[in-house]
Amino acid sequence: MSTHTISVRMENRPGALARVSQLFSRRGYNIQSLAVGPTESADISRLTLRVDCSEHSLEQIEKQMHKLVNVLRVTELRPDEAVERELALITVSVPPDRRAELVALSQVAGAQVADIGRDAITFEFVGRPDQLEAFEEVVRPYGVRELVRTGRVGLRRPSAAGRDAQPSVN
Amino acid sequence: MLGSDAVLRSLEAEGVDVAFGIPGGAILPTYDAIARGTSVRHVLARHEQGAGHMAEGYARASGKVGVAIATSGPGATNLVTPIADAWMDSTPLVAITGQVKSSLIGTDAFQEIDATGITMPIVKHSWLVQDVEELPGVMKAAFHVARTGRQGPVLVDIAKDVQEAEFDFVYPDDVDLPGWKPPHKVHPRQLREAARAIAVAQRPIVYAGGGVLNADACAELLELVDSAQLPAVVTLMGKGALPDSHPLNYGHPGMHGSKYANFALNKADLVIAVGSRFDDRVTGKVSAFAPGAKVIHFDIDAAEVGKIRHAEIPVVGPLKLALAHLATEVRTAAADGAPDRSPWLRQLEDWRAQFPFRYQKADGVLKPQTAVEALRDLAATREEDVIWTTGVGQHQMWAMQYIQCDKPRSFITSGGLGTMGYGLPAAIGAKAARPDATVICIDGDGCFQMTCQELATAALERLPIVTVILNNGWLGMVRQWQEMFYDERFAQTHLTQVAPDYAKLAEAYGCAGFTVESEDQLEDALAAAVNAGRSAVVDVRCDAEEKCFPMIPAGAAAIDIIEAPGGEVVPA
Numbered sequence: 001m002s003t004h005t006i007s008v009r010m011e012n013r014p015g016a017l018a019r020v021s022q023l024f025s026r027r028g029y030n031i032q033s034l035a036v037g038p039t040e041s042a043d044i045s046r047l048t049l050r051v052d053c054s055e056h057s058l059e060q061i062e063k064q065m066h067k068l069v070n071v072l073r074v075t076e077l078r079p080d081e082a083v084e085r086e087l088a089l090i091t092v093s094v095p096p097d098r099r100a101e102l103v104a105l106s107q108v109a110g111a112q113v114a115d116i117g118r119d120a121i122t123f124e125f126v127g128r129p130d131q132l133e134a135f136e137e138v139v140r141p142y143g144v145r146e147l148v149r150t151g152r153v154g155l156r157r158p159s160a161a162g163r164d165a166q167p168s169v170n
Numbered sequence: 171m172l173g174s175d176a177v178l179r180s181l182e183a184e185g186v187d188v189a190f191g192i193p194g195g196a197i198l199p200t201y202d203a204i205a206r207g208t209s210v211r212h213v214l215a216r217h218e219q220g221a222g223h224m225a226e227g228y229a230r231a232s233g234k235v236g237v238a239i240a241t242s243g244p245g246a247t248n249l250v251t252p253i254a255d256a257w258m259d260s261t262p263l264v265a266i267t268g269q270v271k272s273s274l275i276g277t278d279a280f281q282e283i284d285a286t287g288i289t290m291p292i293v294k295h296s297w298l299v300q301d302v303e304e305l306p307g308v309m310k311a312a313f314h315v316a317r318t319g320r321q322g323p324v325l326v327d328i329a330k331d332v333q334e335a336e337f338d339f340v341y342p343d344d345v346d347l348p349g350w351k352p353p354h355k356v357h358p359r360q361l362r363e364a365a366r367a368i369a370v371a372q373r374p375i376v377y378a379g380g381g382v383l384n385a386d387a388c389a390e391l392l393e394l395v396d397s398a399q400l401p402a403v404v405t406l407m408g409k410g411a412l413p414d415s416h417p418l419n420y421g422h423p424g425m426h427g428s429k430y431a432n433f434a435l436n437k438a439d440l441v442i443a444v445g446s447r448f449d450d451r452v453t454g455k456v457s458a459f460a461p462g463a464k465v466i467h468f469d470i471d472a473a474e475v476g477k478i479r480h481a482e483i484p485v486v487g488p489l490k491l492a493l494a495h496l497a498t499e500v501r502t503a504a505a506d507g508a509p510d511r512s513p514w515l516r517q518l519e520d521w522r523a524q525f526p527f528r529y530q531k532a533d534g535v536l537k538p539q540t541a542v543e544a545l546r547d548l549a550a551t552r553e554e555d556v557i558w559t560t561g562v563g564q565h566q567m568w569a570m571q572y573i574q575c576d577k578p579r580s581f582i583t584s585g586g587l588g589t590m591g592y593g594l595p596a597a598i599g600a601k602a603a604r605p606d607a608t609v610i611c612i613d614g615d616g617c618f619q620m621t622c623q624e625l626a627t628a629a630l631e632r633l634p635i636v637t638v639i640l641n642n643g644w645l646g647m648v649r650q651w652q653e654m655f656y657d658e659r660f661a662q663t664h665l666t667q668v669a670p671d672y673a674k675l676a677e678a679y680g681c682a683g684f685t686v687e688s689e690d691q692l693e694d695a696l697a698a699a700v701n702a703g704r705s706a707v708v709d710v711r712c713d714a715e716e717k718c719f720p721m722i723p724a725g726a727a728a729i730d731i732i733e734a735p736g737g738e739v740v741p742a
Contacts, residue, residue, distance in 0.1 A: 011349060014298070015286060022291055063473035069295040069315060072349045 001052050003032070005077040005084065005154055008047040008065060012038070016070035020047060023061050029053045033151030044072065048153045081160035086129045086152040089114060090136065091122045093143035102142060109135045120145055171339040173302040173332045174203035177266065180309035181210050183341045186237050188213060188228060188602045190221040194241025195281055197268030199333035210237075213602060213631050218245050220595040220624040222252020226261045227599025230582045231557055231607075233386060235262040235316050236599065242268045243281030246327070250288060251589060256323035257292040258586025259407060260384055262316040263323040265289075272300045272329045285327045295350075296325035302335035307342055314345045319352025320471040321384050353470060356487035356495065364442075364466045364483050365499030368398060369506075371440035371464075373514045376400050377423070377452075380407030380585065381445020381469060381489055388412070388578045390493035391444065395419075398500045399511070401518055403431040405446050407585040410575035420518055424452040425722045426567035429525035432720075432728045434518055436460050443467045445489050448478035449586070450724075458727035468492050527571045528734055529716070536689050538565065538640040538712040542572040544692045545610065545638060548700065549573075555580065555607040557600045561593040561617025563647040564718045565640040569612040591620030597635040598628050608636070608700055615641040615665055615672070622675065628705040629680035636699045637676075637707045642714045643667030650717045667711050676707035684708045 010016045017036055024031050032050040039046045053061070058076070065074045077084065090111075094102050099121065103113060106123050110131070115122040125135050129152050136144070171179070177200050181189060188211045193201040204212050215221035218240040225236030236256075240249050246267040256263040270279040275298075286296040295315050297308045305328070312324045368374055382391050388411050395402055395418050403423045404412050412419050423431040432454075435441060441463045446452070453459040456478055467474070467481035468489055475484040485492055529539045542565075549556040558573055559582040560566040566583055575581045582600055584592035597611040618639050628635050640646075645663040652660050673683030682702040684695040686709065699706035719734035 015290070015296075018287075019290060026291055060473060060477060067294070067319070067471070067473060069311075069347055069350045 001054055003050060003052050004058050005079075005082065005152065006049050006051065006062070007075045007077050007154055007156075008049070008071060009039070009073040010045055010047060010068075011070040011072065012043050012045045013070050016045075016068075017047065019068050019070065020065060023064050024051055024053070027053070027057060027061070029057070033149065035151040035153045037153075048077070048151070050152060075156065077154045077156060082154045082156055084129060084152045084154040085126060086132050087150045088125045088132050088136070089122055089148050090125065090139060090144060091120050091146040092139045093120050093145050095119060098142070102139070105138060106135075109138055111135055171337065172199070172203065173305055173328070173335045173337065174199040175206065176302070176305050176337070176339045177309065177328065177333070178203045178208040178210060179339060180306060180341060181237060182208065184235070184309070184313045186210050186235070189237040189239055190215055190224040190228070190599065191239030192216075192218055192221060192241070192245065194245045194268065196242035196270055196330045197239060197245070197266075197333075199330060200239070200266075200268065200328070211602075212239075213598070213627065213633070215595070215627050216623040217621070218248030219251050219591070220621055220627065222249045222263070222265065223255070223589070223592050223595035223621070224599035224602070224624075224627075225263055226252055226256055226592075227559060227582055227596030228603045229261050229263060229599075230596070231579050231600035232603035233579065234603070235264055235313055237264050237266065239266045240268070241281065242270055242285065243283045245281075246283055246285040247288065250292070251587075253289055253323045253325065254292045255584055255587040255589045255592065259584065260321045260380060261323070262321040264312050264316050265323060265325045267325065267327045268333070269298065269327045269329045271331045273331070275300070275329065286325060289325050292323065293325050294322045296327065299326065299328045299332050302332045302337045305332060306339060307346065310342050311345045311347055314347070315350060318350075320381075353472070353487045356485060356492040358495075360483060360485045361492065361495050361499050362503070364485055365496060365503040367440055367464060367466060367483055368400070368442065368500050369503035369508055372509045372511060373438045374400055374440040374442060374511075375420075375434050375438040376402035376442045376444060377405070377435060377446050378402055378408045378411050378444045379405040379446025380411075382408055382411040383578055385445060385470065385489035387445070387490040387493050390490055390497070392416070394493050394497045394500070397497050398504070400442070401434065401515060403427075403434055405449070405452060405585075406570050406583060408446065409570060409581040410578050413576035414574045415576050420522065422570055423728070424449075425454070425724070426571070426718050426720065427452075428527060428571070429720050429731050429733060430518065430521035432722070432731050433521050436729045437517075438463045441465045443469070443481070444493065445469060447474045453478065454722045454726055454728035458729065525733070529719075530734070532713070535713040536686070536692070536710065538642065538710070538716055539568050539572060540689055541638065541640055541686075541692060541710045541712060542568045542612065544696055545612065546573050548693070548696050549610070552608060552700070555604070557582065557604060557607045557609045559583065559593045559597040559600060559609065559611045561611075561613045562588045562590045563614045563617060563645070564642075564650065564716075565612050565614040565617070565646070567718045568640070573612070590617045593617060594621050594635070594637055595624045595627075597637070598624060598631070598633050601628075601633040601635050610700070611635060611637045613637055613639050614646060615639050615643065615667070616645045618672070619665075625676060625679035625681050625705060625707070634703065634705045636702075636705070638696065638699070639672055639707065639709050641667055641672065641709050641711050642716065644714055647718065653717065655723070667714070672707055672709035676705075680704070682706040686710045
């Protein structure tokens, strides 16, 4: 078992997402994260999903995905060949007297303040998933009240296009 | 035009001559369109499951797409089993279901069920039509998807208001499916590699499956087998793809296949899989399956290649094309001289002679195998084609073992899903597709009782079929497992042989009924049933304890196949 990032270009149609995710659930694999949204073309969406599964299963699932009528292209995004980003909103508990310290810390880490409340601040963080995790560790001692991550989105690096291109089977 | 009429015009445009179904609330407008007139013959089933299996039987007998129509809710859920069956056995099927009005969808309205949701894992694709303008395009796409690539079921769920809506109907010439790109050619390099491997193999075996029938590639398979003198085994789903009587056909491998077919696969140095999918019922323990063999895997579906067994040479594409080219390539590759395969062919012949199907006859009891042999012999005397269907269980395996099929699409069975009750409705569908043929369903008493209400359909729609029940009074295959693997604890498998009286039941449905209690009554009853001129049921009361052999216990290595226990045996 290892974690894989799959990028799927698909028609923007009802049920398309369910058909893709069902290929994982029927095998008992839990999707760690899934982000889906529009692309450069209005009738096409792109789905990026992270899943823990065996190499053999993944190959099977990719082949099954290619057979889905709404799926246009399936690519595995390998970490060294992909730009991957994730957005997180994190609400951190903080008493008024420690606000300044926390804001300064977050600025160093590259987070933005999205909202300030009486005893909490919501930060927004956009970055690589590992940077996000690092930021989460930094603020954790203050008390993370709520956290939401979009799940990673990714595109293949244009600079990786020349080497060992990994186009879809279709 | 109304949406409902558009459904019928679409079916006509797709060349559908028969559809099977049952009306109900949400599909009523479409049935009203049937009443207004259509060239499509509608066969009224008694249960939607029956309609679905009829459509499957029709598809398997004809090679065309089967069509089943049902209403929303329970109509749709009753179709789930045939849709799943078609999914597992790659049978082209368009299921059309009515759906509640668009405004009621999602409200748990009367007879509302999420049909596309329920069937999602068992269809190639499905559509919920809520805009009548989309209907013609969806119908076109549904037939296209069902019949292209690896064949299989699709579902078109049509809201009632769409069926009632007025619009300008134009049936499209083309489909607009950018994501649907089944392979249409074969990589020449892979073919050459396959041909080279075949040319140097000392112990090759073709392992042909149902994909050959679906691809209409039987002639090409025969040509390959003949020209390259390749021995072959044929799966249950592929039965008839290569004539059973062909000298190089070494029969059926698998759990209840012949010992020689299993030996042939397992001692081969090259397995040439053609439209077969290394099902667990064929391979037994995968790690011990054909351990010394290289694998060439021909399939239209890339997802089947390497799924169970690694294929050294994958060849993805249409089988008809692939096999035609392969025969030529093999001739070229073998021009430098092929290895001497006579020891291998001699070995296969020895195994065939040494391990025939066999069973022990006993005084006073009618063995089920004897009935199947009698049917085989009867069929051999018929001038017309005979098409066989079966349910699932012991009788199915005996039918596979003893029935002789020399023509494609003459053996119709539920392989992957193992759907008990499949045989009788499938026979009705086959008869609708091939009125010229005699259609015989070899059934078990357990299976028969799951769908026997369709005798009414057979009788009233004048689709005469013969059903031969190998009545052992038990859920025989389950009983066999209980005897062999559950210390003879026969939990809930006894059905009794005498109730119901199947001959009387047949008569109640307007069919001819016969009861056979001993071997001497067999021949006459079977002949009378086939010649009855209407549907007939033959209740053959046979040995309740007979077990189906040979057998590879589930999960065991195929090579450890168990033969019929000792004593005096008669070769089949």
